[in-house]
Amino acid sequence: MAQYEKQVKEILEAIGGKENIEKATHCVTRLRMSLKDESKVDSEKLESIDIVKGSFSTNGQFQVIIGQGTVDKVYKEMVAMTGIGEATKDDVKEASASKQNWLQRGVKMLADIFIPILPAIVTAGLLLGINNILTGEGIFFAESVVERYPQWAGIAEIINIIASAAFVFLPALIGWSAVKRFGGSELLGIVLGLFLVHPDLLNAWEYADASAEGDVPTWNLFGLQVEAIGYQGQVLPVLVSAWVLAKIDIYLRKRVPDSIQMLVVAPVALLITGFLAFIVIGPVTFTIANAITGGFIWLFSSLPAIGGLLYGAVYAPLVITGMHHAFLAVDLQLVGTGNGTFLWPILALSNIAQGSAALAIMFATRNENMKGLSLTSSVSAYLGVTEPALFGVNLRYKFPFICAIIGAATAGMFITLNGVLANSIGIGGIPGILSIIPDFWMSFFIGMIIAIVVPFALTFLYAKFVTKEEV
Known part of the structure; x- marks a missing residue:
């Protein structure tokens, strides 16, 4: 018997059989399928399979989280077992497109355009963070590093030119x-x-x-x-x-x-x-x-508490639908004004909040597999990639997802009231502080503490003393 033959058979049964698959491919961690009828999927049965860490549907694609390395072997076994033939991501996208409405197609189009250029934008954000450290006043000394040590000025200028090129x-x-x-x-x-x-x-x-x-x-x-x-x-x-x-x-x-x-x-x-x-x-x-x-x-300057609260609350749900990509265009437009973006810092805190909720599950659960998944997915979220935490842990139990939203909304409101701005888009997690304008570092740091403590405490307390479900 092949290594994952049993699990693949169980996955096929849970998604409605091989005849329910139109196209299938995989990415680094997930099986990505275009299904003929998603109503045939038995999510509870699917997520009880030992190698499955979660599942979700977005933009007409049904995705099953397997994990890095394992997913490639599972996919090959599925292709061999079903005879569906290997497909590319574009094949699955085309098959899924017919199931999307005009709004989903528009968001998908924006995602297809902006995702390929994200590495350049994020790299620029990180380099601008280094420039912030060298040129920001009050970080290490009353004056900036380049003012205290003029010999560093040329290095800072070169870093700034390299970093700002992607935005210019x-x-x-x-x-x-x-x-x-x-x-x-x-x-x-x-x-x-x-x-x-x-x-x-x-x-x-x-x-x-x-x-x-x-x-x-x-x-x-x-x-x-x-x-x-x-x-x-x-x-x-x-x-x-x-x-x-x-x-x-x-x-x-x-x-x-x-x-x-x-x-x-x-x-x-x-x-x-x-x-x-x-x-x-x-x-x-x-x-x-x-x-x-x-x-x-206007919203964030006239009604900062409402703006920060709302964006902090809706960002994670937008990630589930894929509609968060639409706001990347707004972020880039705000960065392009030269004044900085107030949206991206909230995004970073939302990612941190989802990671904190997942981390709380690690301490609350008795399931050893879930302990491992919660830890690795929380680290991933803290570094800006929330899908493992979102779909593998938080949405599985639902209440951690809600607790994370509460934490993100609270943190978002706090930093918006304090006028926090980022001068670039960087890594949307704890390293995101490097992209924040240095004058706002302390406010953003307090926002990070809120995004860590509030979701963790709410999730842990709910899991231990409120919910009657087995966590």
């Missing part, structure tokens, strides 16, 4: 990923993003002052006055322009002979998209983006 040229990263997602040539997407932040254009961060003084440069296009502004730190202008560019690119490649494609497709696609971007797309989406960020800024 953010439209190029988004252009590459978006055009690729929409089916066009990703190289053209990079060029699109770069000309939208060309140094000859008025910097977007200087637009407000230039507009107030009437000094915004313009082009005269046959009598039409077009503002010559760049879109540094902007998300919507490049997203919409990338969609237009990809559609033109695809249209031309289908119709232009191969022998002259290099001379026609790219130049025509970029010219048309460029003119549309500067004349129509950019101004319209720039206004919309500023209105969206303005709405968030």
Whole structure:
């Protein structure tokens, strides 16, 4: 008998049999399947299998958490046993797409665009954290490290240049990923993003002052006055322009002979998209983006307690649905303003809170397997990856999930009342403090203590003295 033959048979029985599987693949820790009918899944039976650490459904995919290393062997055994054939993640996504509504498809599209560029953004955030340590006042001395030791100033400047590049040229990263997602040539997407932040254009961060003084440069296009502004730190202008560019690119490649494609497709696609971007797309989406960020800024500045409480409460449920990816665009837009983001610090605290609730289960449970899962998943959440804690522990018992939300909402309200801002997006857990502007470190640290203590205490006390379920 193969190593996991028994468990695979049990998994198949619990999900409604092999005939209920349309496509199946796996990632580092999870089986990912597109099922014909998810109502046939017996979740209780599935999660009682010894190798299964949890299960959930999101964006039309049913996912079973197995664990790193083991999942690959289980998947191969499942393919051999069912004869369904190996599939890629894209195959499963396509099979799952038909089950999604327009909102889910929109969120999935944003996820497909932003997830590939996250490593660059998170790396930039970590490096900016190092720069914060070197240039922030009052961390080690009354003055900053570079003021106390001028010989470190050059190192800090180089680190800052390397770190800020991802944000300065953010439209190029988004252009590459978006055009690729929409089916066009990703190289053209990079060029699109770069000309939208060309140094000859008025910097977007200087637009407000230039507009107030009437000094915004313009082009005269046959009598039409077009503002010559760049879109540094902007998300919507490049997203919409990338969609237009990809559609033109695809249209031309289908119709232009191969022998002259290099001379026609790219130049025509970029010219048309460029003119549309500067004349129509950019101004319209720039206004919309500023209105969206303005709405968030108004809420968190006028009603900070409500804003922090609500976002802290809803972030973890958004992760379950996958809709949290939509807020990444808002975070990047806020970072692009140069003032910092008040949303991302709450995200980091929400992750910490879920890890704390999972850690409490380790002390409350008598189940040795659950003790191990709770410990490893809490460490993962503290380092910014919450799925093992969310789906493997907290949602399994439900009350730890609620306790974590209470802790995250309380911590979110506290840091928002204290005006905590991050100048970048980094690792969404305890290391996230490196991305916080140094002036707010103490407030964020207190927020972390709240996010650790409140969920842990509530979960442990509920497990020991309230619930009648076996934990």
